[in-house]
Amino acid sequence: MSEVLVQPPAEKKSLLGKKERKLLTDPLSDNNPVTIQVLGICSSLAVTTQMKPTMVMAISVTAVVALSNFVISLMRNAIPPRIRIIVQLTVVSVLVILVDQALKAYMYDVSKQLSVFVGLIITNCIVMGRLEAYAMGNKPYPSLLDGLGNGFGYGVVILTVAFIRELLGSGKVFGFKVIPDALYEAGYVNNGLMMIPAGALFVVACYIWIQRSFAKHLEEKE
């Protein structure tokens, strides 16, 4: 993200003005789809046992959110409000099927590992949430950025969760052993709780806890 941040403060017509940058960076922290809006929790619990499939999942979701935001935004004035959900679903499912087929063709083992969860991107609340909340009322380009930003925000969280779960659960990062054998000989044991989805719940909770203890302005006033 650093390239984006060092862009010079631009004038109104710039491709990455202040508003556009906010679209990209807000979902990373203050408006994170997972930890603040609490969307897409299901898949962040299910696919985060290892870094590699999580990475693929993050990229897939980012692609689907960004592209569906873009397409729906293009069509937004032509969609009758009463059937908008079904139109959105059609667009999203086309994109999800494309992603699924691409994974099957080029990364078969990862696709096997992710199993139904690629298909379930359709039901990921982040996708529908962004379409309803943003793409239906904004121009295509900002919608695309919004989709990218939310995809990244989702990716940051699930990659962090996966990192912790893979490290503590199987002693590896991206499939490489990082915890030395000497530690195992000294009596260390991998934590099985991290391998079951309930473990991810605790990791996500800790993530939210730490985030909120740094960003006090997110706390609701009593």
Added chain:
Amino acid sequence: MDFLKKKILELRPDFEKGGKYAQFHTLFDGFATFLFTPDRVSTGGTHIKAGIDLKRTMFFVILAMVPSLLFGIFNVGHQHFLALGEFVGSPMVGFWDKVLYGAIKVLPIVVVSYTVGLGIEFFVASKKGHAINEGFLVSGMLIPLVLPPDIPLWMVGLSTAFAVVFAKEVFGGTGMNVLNVALTARVFLFFAYPTFMSGDQVWISEKPDVYSGATALANAAATGSPFNISADQTWNYSLQDMVVGLIPGSIGETSKIAILLGAAFLILTGIGSGVIMLSVVLGALLMGLIFNGIGLTPFMNMPYYLHLAMGGLLFGAVFMATDPVTAAHTGTGKWIYGLLVGMMAVMIRVFNPAYPEGIMLAILFGNVMAPLIDYYVVQANIARRNKRLAGRGALA
């Protein structure tokens, strides 16, 4: 005692606001009120229900656990030497060797549990600036009693820290927790390090590999009876062994007699709820009877009352289901809660071979359900009285 009291009173001004050691006030206050009943009393509209404060209450529960702990220490040694083939014959042979061995195994677990738990408690208390909560006094003793003797100490520390932080502090400390803290520690270990918490290798300390270390409960789950495991083995649990507690298992759960002593003490002092203990036992018996009636598997056919003699059912019923914070509070609610826990415990035992001990998950399930049970009991009471009131109005 007088000397201690004088010393505390003498030192106290230093720890008050503005004193030399004001930053250690929480720590000092915690120790002072641990040793002596505090001289500060609530003023205003507080309704006094009992003459003892929370620290004294907690201490009574610990006293009630002492028989289980002492027997547990002996039994850890007894099982160890039995597995090695030493001191055969009467359990009393080599009594002091067994006690010494057991103490070396068990006491470090107790120390680690208390150090970690109280450490976190003290830290949170001084950070938040409130008095030290005494809730951990009981949890710190319960945790060692529900663990196998050979558990690595770092796991004890980790699970204690996990339980204190996630089961208690995040909910607001003592008295606010939804789940029983000690059971949260155990359930953490159970799912995080299953090889150290289940199976037949962990219940006897440092045993030879060839020796069967299956618990009575595991044998019952496998064969439908805890009594006759194999014809060539001398290793048969008799009902007497199971009641006295000379069987492998978690440190404090084996002796039913020691647990019943604790139960009697808790009921006599009015600290533990006899209703909950009774209803958990009744629930377990009821479920056992139902399974006897269905009788599809050997385990279902096992005489229903044997469930009480195996595993931690009784220990959980007496010391954990009765936790006044996490149990149901209303009179009727306690019956429902207890029956639910007892029935669930036996159901999990019989239906799920992966979880041989059902009482742990059953109590946690009961803990989660308790507020709901209380809510409906209270609502039903309100509805009943409203109806009575309406009826009276119609008459008048």
